[in-house]
Amino acid sequence: MSQLHYHAQPTLRDPLVIAAFRGWNDAAESATHAIQYLADRWSSEKIAEIDSEDFFIFTETRPTVKITDDDKRVIVWPDNEFLAYSAPDLERDIILFLGTEPQLKWNTFAQSFLKVCRNFRASEVILFGSMLSDVPHSLAVPITGASYDPATLSRLEEMTLPTSGYEGPTGILSVLHEVCHQAQIPTTMFWAAAPHYLATTPNIMVSSALLTTLNGYLSLDLDLDEIQAEARRFSSRIDAMVARNPEAGEYIRQLEEQLDELENEIEIEIELEEEDEDEADSHREEQSTPLPSADVLIENIEAMLRMEREHQGLPYHSDDDEKDVE
Template identity: 40%
Template sequence: MAFINWIEEPALRRPVMILAMAGWNDASSVASTSVRFLIDRWQAKKFAEIDPEEFFSFTRIRPQVRLDENEGRIIVWPETGFYYHVDPLLDRDFVLLIGIEPSFKWRTFSEAIVQVCQEAHISSVLSLGGLAAQVPHTLAARVTGSTSDPDLAAQFPDLAVRRSRYEGPTGIVGVLSDMLNRAGIPTGSLWGNVPHYISASPNPKVAHGLLTRLNGMFGLGLDLDDMARSGRRFERQVNEALAQNPEVAQYVKQLEQAQADGEATEPLPEAPPESSEPSDLPRGEDVVRHLEEFLRQQRSKPGDADPEGQGD
């Protein structure tokens, strides 16, 4: 296919693809943060990419100007990149796909990804996502997994066999999963549940939850201490912001109690990002603005060192 730029064609052992697409299915960037972490930690090598020219509105998703080591200008275009990681200590290899939900030609875009999967002999595809949910930020991040393939569920018990009950608009992850299944490539998904009252991005605590689940599923042996520290720092900053908003602080306590009582509702993964917000949340948009402004101020403080060395 003309849209695929091949850099190399690696020989891989029963590779599993782990993918993240920024956009509709990536609340608080938890999926793309997780895959970027894997690419960086593994120093994964790019072997293919999809040319963005046919698929993106560059007035909506603009290319970026960067400076190289000689301070020369480089134009960085929206990426849909395929990376691979080989570790002889693991029983399989991994392909990592990082991209952005395209503006145009979703079917053609998905067909290009399916073709890469076929030529790389991908054994299964695991998509990561983030969804807004009625969960408190104070408890361990909730991660839900699903697949419609019984064999994949037997291989990875973290993936419950379930058929989606959702009807309505979908994102590129839903379209791509459908096309992969039609091509005979089994798919599963892991969804990090993001507190719907915090839209700040990224959310390292939920990203840590996704990475922890991947660590257990595949026996990756990843050191996630840095991500855990970032998650704890993020939680402290949110707590400071909520201390100035008693109504929302009380609402968070209600969410904690609902989860303790087993009354928490499980969101539908493909549902629109705004569909999880309950009507009793006080002035939700104002709360989000207040939290985001507070978190921006915290990040911009000069010399804002991580206080982890002083204890959690």
Template identity: 35%
Template sequence: MDRRYIELERRPELNRPVLIAGFTGWNDAAEAASLAVDTLREEWGAEQFGAFVGEEFFDYQSVRPQIKLIEGVTRTVEWPENALYATSGGVQALGGRDAVLISGPEPNFRWRAFCQGVVDLGRELDASLVLTMGALLADVPHSRPVSVAANAQDPSLVENLKLSASRYEGPTGVTGVLHRYVAEAGLPAVSFWASVPHYLPSVPSAPAALGLLQNLQNLVGGRLDTSHLERTSEDYQRQVAAAVSQDSDLVSYVQMLEERYDAQTDGGTRDLPSGDELASELEQFLREKGDEEQ
């Protein structure tokens, strides 16, 4: 493992850990992936044992350091980093295996070096599985179950989980690159992608985070305590439904998405349009509505 890129405060004692990664930024629509990883870190009591060297991977003008006050007096600087967390003593939900979590902003630089660092870390820690989580904006309504697509080396794994295989083609972020790097390195790798409504891009989506964790639970065969996210998801649905109901055009648009979702659910794999296509479709719909009202 290249120590230029990773700093370890200690080397944790781990039992065949599952390495789980999720990043804020482009791969994290509605903060679903980062919320899912943060939920695991808190539930499992994972503690930080290292980090990727921020100087090697971040443009501090794009991802700026933060000034924090300690007890209202002392100022300190918190630098962007991709932190490494680990459990100890095994996690019941993982069948007694441990977990290593990687979280933080999507790196600006040296993606190949970053991904190779994750591969090297996985090998050094004897990882039994590398799971990446992401979320993307899609033409899905908030009022239907969250769609989660999967990528895996073994297509039968996706089929057994009753997930749709991702058929996305187009620009990708570090999450997509990392999954391919890990898979091509021969480590067991799975990637989960939650779809969130494109008309709610900046509203943190507890339902999407919950969907990711439920699929993690199905994958590892354990039981996760997601009760907090379930309550938060119920609040999310109520608040979004109330907000949408205030806009008649949006109500009609969501109804159209619901009809399309219901028709496609029985048809298997769904092709996800690009963000530009979604924006164009919404603009056309609103223009047509405006013409009808004149």
């Protein structure tokens, strides 16, 4: 059975692919929500999908049952879909990809992704990811970039975006990054850091930051007023909740100080390049201050968010809900 299904073959203008995956690469569902935000506001056309059968362990990533408007039960499988969007005010067309990180055959999956990019002659690929980190919601969302292309790295430097030097376990995004690079398709990854104490999903502030970065990087002139306003309202609600909880306020203040110390440490490292290594290590120890446990903060903010959502009659979901199911 073919792993690829094409639903349409539109002629696209110099298409740009923007992709995100649910799962390990999607802390607080921030990356996928950024893609979904665009898909919901554009009249996009489903042009292709990667079949889930060969790539998932369905006892780990389970299909779901849904009831249709005419009361029929349908099975919804993990999806990996390509959506095309064309607009006369944009110089190029856009292919949105929204998927779920597979458990199996990553190389085969990556080749299927690449085939779709080649089929529609994609000229560039952007990959969105998000990770939980010790960052406060009160400061700008940290964004890092990654690319193999020297020109792209120069562009990231112009935008004062730090590049990632991460080494360790990785997700499907890094595999796609390498496969597309080997196929000579310019590819850039943008990773956003989400506050680890806000498990509520999606984190609108992080999604907004990713889209704002994309807008600046490619000069797309996308209208992001709505999601940016949502992000400000979300931040204000968290501020109000933290103001009612002195322990939460103290924790966030320490996170802010830790980031300041980290920035100062980078400057100090430059000054200490010629210094004896033992003296440098001693200086780092003096600069570092351990943070207290965030358990109480997380529980309090999650409880307040849940009560607020229930009071408004809105659904609430947190990352912990998924852990409970597992």
